[in-house]
Amino acid sequence: MxxxxxxxxxDFISKxxxxxxxxxxAAFVAYVAAGDPDYKASLGVIDSLVAxxxxxxxxxxxxxxxxxxxxxxxxAANRAIESGMNARKTLDLARDVRERYPDxxxxxxxxxxxxxxxxxxxxxxxxxVTSGVNAMLPLDMPPEESAAHRMALDKAGLPLVSLVAPTxxxxxxxxxxxxxxxxxxxxxxxxxxxxxxxxxxGVAEQVALIRKSSPLPIVVGFGISTPEQVRAAVxxxxxxxxxxxxxxxxxxxxxxxxxxxDGIRSFVAGLAAAMKA
Numbered sequence: 001m002x003x004x005x006x007x008x009x010x011d012f013i014s015k016x017x018x019x020x021x022x023x024x025x026a027a028f029v030a031y032v033a034a035g036d037p038d039y040k041a042s043l044g045v046i047d048s049l050v051a052x053x054x055x056x057x058x059x060x061x062x063x064x065x066x067x068x069x070x071x072x073x074x075x076a077a078n079r080a081i082e083s084g085m086n087a088r089k090t091l092d093l094a095r096d097v098r099e100r101y102p103d104x105x106x107x108x109x110x111x112x113x114x115x116x117x118x119x120x121x122x123x124x125x126x127x128x129v130t131s132g133v134n135a136m137l138p139l140d141m142p143p144e145e146s147a148a149h150r151m152a153l154d155k156a157g158l159p160l161v162s163l164v165a166p167t168x169x170x171x172x173x174x175x176x177x178x179x180x181x182x183x184x185x186x187x188x189x190x191x192x193x194x195x196x197x198x199x200x201x202g203v204a205e206q207v208a209l210i211r212k213s214s215p216l217p218i219v220v221g222f223g224i225s226t227p228e229q230v231r232a233a234v235x236x237x238x239x240x241x242x243x244x245x246x247x248x249x250x251x252x253x254x255x256x257x258x259x260x261x262d263g264i265r266s267f268v269a270g271l272a273a274a275m276k277a
């Protein structure tokens with residue numbers, strides 16, 4: 001327990017961004033659903049992600065109604081749930097990942113329903129910290145209705161990632177960025193998660209606007225799935241780039257016997273190489 005706790009502090013994530021910045025590249029933030037397609041296979045997938053060169057792991061808490069997610073992530077959540085995965089077991093997985101990779105930042109990517117309404121949210125956050133989680137990204141926590149949840153996160157010592165949408169006004173960007181304590185995630189497209197054929201427009205301007213409102217690192221995500229799109233995202237000026245659905249599709253193929261862990265590693269390595277544009 002002590003070895004895990006010693007790696008959980010408020011600047012753990014910022015140090016990773018600093019290291020990537022000094023190396024002249026954006027941080028590679030990779031999303032996978034916890035327990036997809038099952039617990040053991042999920043650990044193997046994460047091993048492949050780390051071997052491929054990711055910097056930060058976004059670990060999705062499986063939820064039965066992931067309304068902000070596209071087909072790939074919805075199916076991933078379903079596979080995980082069918083294998084017996086839930087919010088508590090996600091923390092077990094985080095603990096196993098932390099034991100394997102003491103320096104890998106772990107962010108819980110979650111809806112509030114599975115973590116806040118089935119029990120004591122503050123206690124869940126405390127358990128997340130002791131499991132080696134470094135921050136939480138709640139997708140459905142509007143600032144106007146989140147005072148109690150933000151207080152629980154603060155009491156547990158679990159930093160918050162704020163989401164900023166392309167439709168957010170300058171005033172709302174300032175509000176949302178002000179609540180963040182880990183980093184700010186700019187959702188560069190409207191709609192749900194999923195792969196796209198091109199990179200979004202106007203991202204550099206939005207990143208610059210967010211930077212005026214927060215000293216924290218900024219990451220860009222939603223629809224980024226190829227090395228070319230990664231390079232375009234890096235040129236827009238964020239501190240990190242998020243790839244999710246494209247990786248999840250590789251995990252889906254693995255679950256059907258149509259892919260390999262080495263194939264996932266190779267795919268991720270190609271994306272990692274593009275982080276230095």
